[in-house]
Structures are given as C-alpha cells and as structure tokens.
Amino acid sequence: MLAQLEARDAELRRFAANASHELRTPLAIMQTLLEVARNDPSRPSTELDERLRAVNARAIELTEALLLLSKVDQRSFVRETVDLSLVAEEATETLLPLAEKHGVSVEVCGTAAFTSGSSALLLQLTTNLLHNAVVHNLSKNGTVRITTAAEPGWAVLTVENTGEELSPQLVATLTEPFQRGTGRARRDQAGVGLGLAIVKSIARSHDGTLSLGARPQGGLTVTVRLPAARPSA
Ligand SMILES: Nc1ncnc2c1ncn2[C@@H]1O[C@H](COP(=O)(O)OP(=O)(O)OP(=O)(O)O)[C@@H](O)[C@H]1O
Ligand SMILES: [Mg+2]
Incomplete structure (x- = not known):
C-alpha cells in the first residue's frame, strides 16, 4: 500500500515537472513577442498589451515555481x-x-x-x-x-x-x-x-x-x- 502511494506520488511529481517544463517554451515565446510589440515604434502600446505582459509574467512565475516544487522533492541536490x-x-x-x-x-x-x-x-x-x-x-x-x-x-x-x-x-x-x-x-x-x-x-x-x-x-x-x-x- 505504502509502495503504491509512493509510486503514485513520484508519478505526480514527474507529471508536474514535465508539464511545467513543456509550458516554459510557449510562455517564453509569448514574452519575446510582447517585447517585440513593445519596441515597435509604429504601434503605440495599449492597455491590453500591459495586461498581456502582466499575465505572461505571472504564468512564467507560476511555471517556474511548479518546476522548482517538483524538483525539490527528488532530493537530487549536493549537500x-x-x-x-x-x-x-x-x-x-x-x-x-x-x-x-x-x-x-x-x-x-x-x-x-x-x-x-x-x-x-x-x-x-x-x-x-x-x-x-x-x-x-x-x-x-x-x-x-x-x-x-x-x-x-x-x-x-x-x-x-x-x-x-x-x-x-x-x-x-x-x-x-x-x-x-x-x-x-x-x-x-x-x-x-x-x-x-x-x-x-x-x-x-x-x-x-x-x-x-x-x-x-x-x-x-x-x-x-x-x-x-x-x-x-
Ligand atoms: N509571513 C506571513 N504573514 C502573514 N500572512 C502570510 C505570511 N506568509 C504567508 N502568508 C499567507 O499565506 C498565504 C500563502 O503564502 P505563500 O507564500 O504560499 O503564497 P503567496 O505569498 O500568496 O504567493 P507566492 O507564491 O508568490 O509566494 C499568503 O497568500 C498569505 O495570505
Ligand atoms: Mg509567498
């Protein structure tokens, strides 16, 4: 029973690690696109741009925190x-x-x-x-x-x-x-x-x-x- 629970726990951690890792790339691309839009002199920045930037920054924070959380439990650090x-x-x-x-x-x-x-x-x-x-x-x-x-x-x-x-x-x-x-x-x-x-x-x-x-x-x-x-x- 304990072994089963531990295996399930490890599986969930791997899933969280993989999912947050996969989300990193599209979020980074989105961040770059928003930066390109910000630096385009022919297109003034709108309130929508600002909100998109804030939402993107928050999603990146969340993804990094989830990735860290899933990694810590693996105890793979040097003491x-x-x-x-x-x-x-x-x-x-x-x-x-x-x-x-x-x-x-x-x-x-x-x-x-x-x-x-x-x-x-x-x-x-x-x-x-x-x-x-x-x-x-x-x-x-x-x-x-x-x-x-x-x-x-x-x-x-x-x-x-x-x-x-x-x-x-x-x-x-x-x-x-x-x-x-x-x-x-x-x-x-x-x-x-x-x-x-x-x-x-x-x-x-x-x-x-x-x-x-x-x-x-x-x-x-x-x-x-x-x-x-x-x-x-
Ligand atoms: N030192 C503190 N004093 C008072 N309330 C606290 C304190 N630390 C945490 N809390 C409460 O506990 C909640 C959870 O804290 P936690 O650090 O997990 O998340 P957060 O600070 O809201 O977000 P983040 O993920 O950015 O840290 C906070 O939203 C806050 O309501
Ligand atoms: Mg906090």
Missing part, C-alpha cells in the same frame, strides 16, 4: 555545510529594497546555526519566508525579525512579522499549494500561492520541519528546524 545565519543575512540584503518600498523594517539577529544541505535551496527557503513577511505585513510601520539559533541537535530559523490577525484555522491551511489567505492581504499582494509549499518541501527534503503560528497581536511566526551539522573545517 554541504551551511550556516543559516549567513543565509539569513544574504536573503535580507537581497530583499531590503522591497522592505523599504513596503515601509517594513527588518531586524536580523541570532547566532551561527549549521546544517547540512543545498545552500541554494536553503537561500530560496529563507527568501520565500522573508518575502512573505514583508509583503503580507501591515501597510504602515510593519516589522520583521529573522532569528537563527543552534539548539541541541537542531539549526533553527525563525521569521516573525507584524500583520493582520490570522485565525489558527486559516494558518493551518497556508502551506497547501495555491492557498492564498483571505481579505485585504490577498487582494493587494496576490502571489502565486506556492511560496510556503516550496518552503515546506525544501524543509522536508532536508529532513527538517516547518511550523507556522498566528501571533496573538497579528502576523505570523514561522519556524524551520533542520538537523544540526558540525561547522566545516
């Missing part, structure tokens, strides 16, 4: 020793301009926390969490705190943010693919709805866990625990 505190700093540096645009202040604190895994995937995990903490935050004076800690046996990454009050029932569903919350946050910051599913998948492929908790004063606390590793020599 190295990774310090989560450096990953947190790198993700913060990258997303600082976005945080400034949203009026959100970001604080990074904590100690070195070593784990074994793919530095690229762990950066993707941290970036997705930080991106969420910035865009699904208060519209004014929002804050984000990203913390790393070394606990016995575990390297722990926590991302906490202010925001709307969330019910525990809603929070329990947020890691499901295409789940995008409710209310104002959803309308203003509509993403693809795969960010947390990717985080969960990356954590799982590193033998770790992801937990989400609604903060009583609003916003979310997200914790990723990964098996601890010794620092490399």
